[in-house]
Amino acid sequence: MMHARELHDTTPATALEEAREALQRALLFGTDTDVREAHLRIDAALDRQAEVDRVEQAPFIDGLLAELPDPAHLVDESMIEKAAQGGVLYSELVQAFRSDPTSVGLTPQELAFASEDPRRLRALILARRDGIALHALESVVLGVEDSRQKDYALAARSDTAFTAASLEEWVAQYVSGLSAKDPDRS
Amino acid sequence: MTVIDLGGEALDEQFDRLKSDMTQYGLSWWTTDLDARARWKSDSALYGRLHALLKRGRAIRTADVYQVDVAWVDPRPVIHTEIVTKLLGECHSFVDAPRPPAFLLFGGPGSGKSSSLRPLISRPGMVAPVPLDADAVRVELPEYKDGRGSGIVQDECAFITYGELRETFLAGTPNPAGVCIDLIGDPEYSVKDWWRLDRAGYRVYALLAQCPLEQAIERIKRRAVETGRIVDLDFARKVGDRPRKALDALLDADRHGTIDLAGWSVFDTSDSAFPGAPTVVEGDGSFGSVGAAATKVAS
DSSP, X not given: OOOHHHHHHSOHHHXXXXXXXXXXXXXXXXXXXXXXXXXXHHHHHHHHHHHHHHHHTHHHHXXXXXXXXXXXXXXXXXXXXXXXXTSSOHHHHHHHHHHOGGGSOOOHHHHXXXXXXXXXXXXXXXXXXXXXXXXXXXXXXXXXXXXXXXXXXXXXXXXXXXXXXXXXXXXXXXXXXXXXXXXXXX | OOOOOOOHHHHHHHHHHHHHHHHHHHHHHHHHOHHHHHHHHTOHHHHHHHHHHHHHTOOOOHHHHHEETTEEOTTHHHHHHHHHHHHHHTOXXXXXXXXXXXXXXXXXXXXXXXXXXXXXXXXXXXXXOXXXXXXXXXXXXXXXXXXXXXXXXXXXXXXXXXXXXXXXXXXSSOOTTOEEEEEOOOTTTHHHHHHHHHHTTOEEEEEEEEOOHHHHHHHHHHHHHHHOOOOOHHHHXXXXXXXXXXXXXXXXXXXXXXXXOSEEXXXXXXXTSOTTSOEEEEESSTTOOTTSBOOOOOO
8 A cells, every 4th residue: 555655755756666666576476466466556556646747748749649539539439340441350340240240330221231141241341341322232242242243242241252153253243233333432 | 687787876866767657657557558458448447447547647556547446357277277387387396394484585586586596406317306486477477678667567476486386386285396475574464475385385495695885775676677667765775684583483483392493594685705606604504504505405
């Protein structure tokens, strides 16, 4: 526990060193409570150091803050968005969707659309990536599903299907279907 | 590591500049680090916390980004395992004694605990590889960045070094090659530490590194400039004779038969000591004769 006297007797940097020495001891020989208390001491010391740094580094901190987004405006990047950017595999998205359909960041309309057939997530990824509206996507996908069920199924099962001939053909058909429906996109 | 040839004001100036660089790095690294960005970009609550910390002027530790309650989140557990596996892979068991040695290295910052005393206890064919070395762990963490991030990885480094390795060496079967623990030393705890190590199955040695304070301060500054690892100078001064008192507490308990210390020595690690080995200034002979260069402990 940090005593008031210690707070006044030590500089923030010294208090931090002492708190970290306490953490070392707690981790080596102490109990969970000792570890928690050491972390609290570290937090308190860091807070004291922050009061100094906030003044001494004010221009640097203000410059950083100006470059960062406002926390109120930062929206969580959903799994479907990550998939659209290539940060998540299609198979991972499907797995997460099967565990909890509401966890991947779909709108209610997209959720209803994908719930009909989870393979439609593949098309939703493309739509997110290319900024295609759901209503445009729906009609194309329905058409493709009717006419090219086999290729669609093959493509939808593979993470690397973007390079497979079957998927290229499917995508070409899908894109041409979109272009025909929405001339502004071409 | 950059080896520098600076002294006096030039060293002070570089030390001060380094402190400022480290402060700025601690405030800003998470805004550009790819892994950290990926984490806060997908977690607006985390971003809100980090943003608020920055707004108050607080350094952002790796623990602030990757620790939730007490658990480390991806990819840290994998990194921790890799570091521990690597360090333990460098340990070789040379001695098969029923009670392996545990070496408590006492000394203030800059006293030469690691640089002068660790070599005494790590001779091949004798005892004690030195797995519990925070310096070795620290540099393996990706945010260390040649020392600029030594402050922000400090708590994670402690978790790996003392937390995970405690599970390996201080609980269950003792490490057959022994353990080595660097501590500043505290008379309030040193006898308790002896008991814990004894109960863990080790025979315990105590070693104390001492040198003039001004030399320790000079070493701290030099090490900071060479490796980026900074220790607060006021803290180094405040430590005072606490390491000596920690050893004295052990020696008192040993004299009274409360504990049975396997061996002990006080070493002069000052720059004027024998080149390559500290001088023994007190001890029971385990590490050589008083007044002579230290020798490695007999197994």
